[in-house]
Amino acid sequence: MRYPIKQFAVLELTKVDTLARISLQIWKMSTDLYGFPVTLSELQQAECQQCDLISMTQQPVWMEYIEKDRLPTSDSKIKEMIRKGIPPTCRTWVWMQTSxxxxxxxxxxxxxxxxxxxxxxxxxxxxxxxxxxxxxxxxxxxxxxxxxxxxxxxxxxxxxxxxxxxxxxxxxxxxxxxxxxxxxxxxxxxxxxxxxMVEDTLYPGTYSRNLQGCQIEMQALSELVSQKLPRLHAHLEQTFCDISIIATDWYLCLFSTSLPSETTSRVWDALFNEGPKILYRVALALLKLEEETLLKFDNAGDIVMHMRNFSGSMHNRDKLMNVAFDGIGGLPMATIDKFREMRAKEFAAGRSEGGSAAEAESGIAGLSLNAGGAGEKVKSGFGRFMNGLDKWANKTADSMAKAAEKVGIKDN
Incomplete structure (x- = not known):
């Protein structure tokens, strides 16, 4: 249940061709199921309520197994049920069992x-x-x-x-x-x-001191983006936007700081049952949903900021998971493992060619140890990312100043 706090109106700036228009939207501040404050538009409120209703229809199905204290004997049955979403009231039991x-x-x-x-x-x-x-x-x-x-x-x-x-x-x-x-x-x-999660679900070394496991996951994700979303992959290369700049916190924090908490929990429903390929499915789904928009940006800063804002407002958890399961095609674990193994060998070769312990201890900076110049791409991409942030901030400030001037708001 959601608990409204207050409603308020905001000026929303939207680009239409080359013109800026100001539209008045009603937003509502409330708390989500887990007590996190959220600000929802009327459309997002309706989407959340629809997701809640669908989730509750699954409760009687799960209660039959909870009362017997055992999961369905068929793995495919469990997968089918979980992919429809676990009702929050059943989540404690199901997570403890499937994980x-x-x-x-x-x-x-x-x-x-x-x-x-x-x-x-x-x-x-x-x-x-x-x-x-x-x-x-x-x-x-x-x-x-x-x-x-x-x-x-x-x-x-x-x-x-x-x-x-x-x-x-x-x-x-x-x-x-x-x-x-x-x-x-x-x-x-x-x-x-x-x-x-740490010992049985995630790729070994995800939380090692040099984040080696996470680095390998980033390289494997890049390979999958090149396969599943080739236009976007080429555009990221062209703008020097290494996928690690976008997705590192997705894999380290398991989307907990990127997605709303109820959407994060929906991802974890499947993660505990199907393992780390769910991280790949959700990452690819987020990128696919915004692919056309991302192709319009000409720098890494705009790309990263857009994905951060988009994922943070992904309250329609059913939409995201439907794309993750049905919108990106087959994703067998064997394919992911093949890319992991290839990148792990390259990482090991890079380490043997002179990677220092100090670099390894510097956390994500250890990306500079990757083979094939990937580290240099990250450094270069990060520089362009920061430049993009400056451009984005300046453009936003100018646009908001003009908008405020039109409606008679003075800068105090």
Missing amino acids: GAERKKAAVAKNYYNVMASAGEKSPYLSDIEEDSKHTFPSHPWIASEDGQAALKRVLTAYSIHNDKVGYCRAMNVIVGILLVAMNRNEENSFWLLAA
């Missing part, structure tokens, strides 16, 4: 999480976790509260002790933030779901 988190939890002592959480105060990552927790969804009233901050810190420090090979990586904080609100603030379930 393998329940098996992990059952394999250790009942007080295992409490022991890890108690030991968390000795985590070598404690100061980083405390600092990052302060900046985790500061607009969410519970996550930003004392209780929310304490819960976030306990889960993250507990996991850093549980899996000392991974420890803690920035991005886990926002993932745990979504897990906690989706799991009704249940820390233990959130802990085991994080473990299932």
Whole structure:
């Protein structure tokens, strides 16, 4: 259920040919299912309500299995049900079952999480976790509260002790933030779901110190974009917009900072069941949905800013997932693994040709170690991205100033 706060009117600037027109739209501020503040247009409100209605029709189907405490025996049946969306009321049980988190939890002592959480105060990552927790969804009233901050810190420090090979990586904080609100603030379930994600779902090394796994995923995604969206791939190359500039946070944060929380949860429904190919499907779906618009931009800055704004307003979760499942064609895991293996070998060759430990420790800057000059493309593309940001900001400021002048608003 959504809780309206207030309505307000805004001036929306829209380009029509070479002219700018000002249209008055009514927007509504509210909170979404998980308590995040959202601002929705009338169309977005209607889309969200439609998604809610469709989701609720699936609840009786799931309750039959929840009452028996077992999933359907057919994998294809599970996939079909999950791709239609899991009702939020059923999400805790389904995520714990499909992800393998329940098996992990059952394999250790009942007080295992409490022991890890108690030991968390000795985590070598404690100061980083405390600092990052302060900046985790500061607009969410519970996550930003004392209780929310304490819960976030306990889960993250507990996991850093549980899996000392991974420890803690920035991005886990926002993932745990979504897990906690989706799991009704249940820390233990959130802990085991994080473990299932990092250890069983994502590509190995995604959260390694040099983010090697994420780098390989970015290169594999680039290959798939060249196959599935060849015009867009050529345009990104032409504008020096490396796909990593757009998609790194999609893969590190699992869309939790890019998509609205309810859409993120819809992605995770399938991610826990089908694995990392869902990240590829959703990434390709976002790009496909905006392909024609992206082809009109002449610099990386405009491309990145547009995708950031577009994904942040993707409240129609059914539309996104329909494109992800039905709009990009077949995407067998074998194809993804082939590209991963190829890029992993290139990465290893690049490391053996002189990549330094200091570069590896610099996080995403480790992209400079990629073979074939990909790192130089990233650097060059990032420079053009920043130039594009300046152009975008200047154009926006000029347009808004002219619009304000037309309606009699003075710059104070």
